[in-house]
Amino acid sequence: MEKYQKIRVVGRGAFGIVHLCLRKADQKLVILKQIPVEQMTKDERLAAQNECQVLKLLNHPNIIEYYENFLEDKALMIAMEYAPGGTLAEYIQKRCNSLLDEDTILHFFVQIVLALHHVHSKLILHRDLKTQNILLDKHQMIVKIGDFGISKILSSKSKAYTVVGTPCYISPELCEGKPYNQKSDIWALGCVLYELASLKRAFEAANLPALVLKIMSGTFAPISDRYSPELRQLILSLLNLDPSKRPQLNEIMAQRICIRALMNLYTDIGSVKMRRVEKPLAIVTPVSHGRVGGRVTSGRSRGGLNNSGSGKSGIPLPLSSVYSWGSGILSPLRLPMLNTEVVQVSAGRTQKAGVTKSGRLIMWEKPQVTSGKYDIFKFHIVVYHNRTISQYDYILQYITILYLRVSDIFFALFSDRGIIMTFGSGSNGCLGHSNFNDVTQPKIVEALLGYEILQVSCGASHILVVTNDREVFAWGRGDNGRLGLGTQDSHNCPQQVLIASEHEAQKVLCGIDCSMILTSKNQILSCGNNRFNKLGLDKISLVEEPSPQNQVEEVHVFTPVQSAPLNQEQIACVDIGTAHSAAVMETGECYTFGSNQHGQLGASTRRSSRVPYLVPGLQGVKVTIVTCGDAFTVAIGAEGEVYTWGKGARGRLGRKEEDSGIPKLVQLEESHPYVVTSVACCHGNTLLAVKPLVGETIPR
Known part of the structure; x- marks a missing residue:
């Protein structure tokens, strides 16, 4: 008892006395439950011991915390958290x-x-x-x-x-x-x-x-x-x-x-977050100010600019712009936008969606009737928030979305509470609801309640997530070993993926028939179909083609990449396409690996090699983001420039050009310095969000 100072008795129970005490080490109020053991029956002693055993197992913000137990004056003393608000x-x-x-x-x-x-x-x-x-x-x-x-x-x-x-x-x-x-x-x-x-x-x-x-x-x-x-x-x-x-x-x-x-509950500390109150957002009609190059090197000085984003001779800039190209749209089309900032975008074969800074989910849908002329094609915007769409109203009006992923047939999103929700087609069990049913409204993946989700990725028919504790879960279609569970079995509810103890997951990625993990040490782990060495699993050097025995076609568990320099350098960013992948080193160099049928590796179409390839057309460019489509690649430079290469059919490259193995700039309708906040590719589509630099204005 030398560690505690008794203040008063706050209760008497069947087994003993409850004291309010001051813990001398930190002057914290604690509860000491004093349970006499000398006159106890055997069952009563077991009950007292059981309480200590149970309390040791529990650690939760909504459960009284257990500190320690000790014997004092023929009594068992249990020290625990004090809750001053009463019962x-x-x-x-x-x-x-x-x-x-x-x-x-x-x-x-x-x-x-x-x-x-x-x-x-x-x-x-x-x-x-x-x-x-x-x-x-x-x-x-x-x-x-x-x-x-x-x-x-x-x-x-x-x-x-x-x-x-x-x-x-x-x-x-x-x-x-x-x-x-x-x-x-x-x-x-x-x-x-x-x-x-x-x-x-x-x-x-x-x-x-x-x-x-x-x-x-x-x-x-x-x-x-x-x-x-x-x-x-x-x-x-x-x-x-x-x-x-x-x-x-x-x-x-x-x-x-x-x-x-x-x-509305912070489950990690038990406090309450006030609900966000926002005004309805107006739709802003995109205004063209002439096409300029994606690479912005001039006009970046902020001297003399109005930091409010408007000036006497200018009009306020949009908070952000979202562009789409591919699927017949031959050059970047600025989509109609809400008067808000889009911080993340995701695209499927037919779906295009984004998350705003305030946590709203927005989608762009193609009208049912069009003129057939893609150069004047327009989207209409759907806002999944408040009372705009009734079927999503009740759930999404209370959710602050941090991140979303769009597949061809389903959606996955998670909130600022670390809770993941899915909706759409339940085929292959890819919604994770322990069945194969379709779901029309966002529904919590119940098996992951209690886990704080950090990041999610969707393939065509499977999902991977990583939690705040760096645990990885996978579910959906399992052939080719894409789930990393050691088998080709499919699962309709989340399954924990075992990875070697020396690796700590930081980010997960899903391809068409494979998956990757980027670790906290900036290394890549891969599983699934390794055709053309698109996962970097062949054991090869920078210059040598792998011998047949060193070629890997398929793995069913997450395995470190074996191809140089991917297994030697620190990886800053990586993405998987249909038959190729791309990785950005911490130095800003971009390597591609896999199929080069349409020049998607950034090399001439004559190159057919399983060795990772340093893209020469990006020399002098510090690449920060790379993403892969079905047979093309998009890279973002540190100064906001957008490069594309690979298959050019139906506008994949954002310009009227057939296949090209040479990275070229994409022209956006931005007349002011900007940064790219998010980019996503799926099949033949690209979706890209940009925002102006603070303080810039559009000249009249």
Whole structure:
């Protein structure tokens, strides 16, 4: 006890006394639970030891933190986090008859769900979930589950039989003496939610037999009609007499009513983010100011410029511009834009989409009827935000999107909460929802709840993600070993990919029939189809062609690249096309490898080699971004210049030219210095976003 100074007794329980103490080392208030062991029965000692064992396993912002335990004066002392806001039961009691608003109820509820999900993920039952065991921080905004004294650690998915828990919260199967598992905690969760909504317990009676009868009948007074039908239905589902019909915790988190509260919650620190309030965005009609070269080397001095972005002799610049070419559009077409900044774009065979700085998802769709003349072809814009598109309204109005990926038939996006959502065609299981169903609205990939997603990539029929803890998950079509799971099996839900311990994933990329990982040490790992050595897996030097025994056609696990110089230099950027790939070294040099049928390696069409190729047409250019289409390549220079080479049919190169193995500049309709913020290629399409440098204006 020399490390703690007792302040006062804050509670007395069945097993002992609870002290509020000051930890001398850091002057932090902590709770010390003092449990006498000398007069305990064997079962009571086991319960005390069990609480320590359980607390050691749990680490979550919505669970009371465990510090240590020690013996002192024939008592077991358990040191844990102090929650000064009191219990949720006290909070409810102080409300008297003043009902909570639904947002507050759900704010508390989703935190309890997240905490219970963490508990169950450790194969632990709480077995005494109630408002008295749910604590609050000093601002009474953050929920902390505590009191794990009668928790049971499950060695498997076996069911527990012991009847324990506070009578008002016990489940019907416990009343009948039937076996139970996590679904009994779900029942208690329903009792807590009902109590939040009605300020009284769902089941109360004068004596235990009468209480058991009430619980067995499953009848309780309805909550106020001021609450939404979805909240009433959620309570009914949690308090279903049949345990098998109660939802799983991940199903609860994926329900529409919980999404808003879940998205507004910082699950890593338990704080609350205020919802963004924005004005509707107007559509800005693109105005041509004449074509200028992509490489901007003059006019970059900022002296004498108005930093507000407008001036007496100029008009304000657009916050950003988005260009598209390919699929018959022979030169860069500036798309109609919202008055906002697009920070990331992604393209599929027919889909074009972007993410704005404020976290909105926007898409450009081709009108059903066109003149057939691609030079005057126009897109119309679709805004997936607020109440613009009803079918996406409820979910996307509460999500701040950080990143999206577009495939030919589906979308993947993730939010600033690190949660990934998918929608579109479910063929090949590429949506990750444990089925092959199509989904018309963004739906959370439930298997990844609890993981903070860092980055996502989509192939034509598979997805890879990397988490904040550098774990990699893959799902979808598995032939050629593209998932990196060691087999060619397909999977309709996320599977963790095992990579060697010396490698730490930083970024994932999906090709048509292969995948790559860029590690934190700027090395490339590849798996899948290595035809033409497009993954760099052949064991070759810079000048020698590989012998037949050193040629690799296909690998099913992520393997470090073997081709020089890819296996020797630090890689800054890499991308995969249909039959070729490209990598940018930290020096800014660009190497291509794979098929050169249409000059997509930046060499003459006569070159047919499996050795990585340094693109000579980019000498003197420091490349920062490279991306690959079906048979062409796009590279972005450090000064905003855009180069293309390879197959030229149907406008792939952004100019009227057939195949070209020589990198050439693409002309954009920008009359002011700009930077490229994002570029994406898919099949024969390119989508590119640029923004003006701060302070520049368009001359009148």
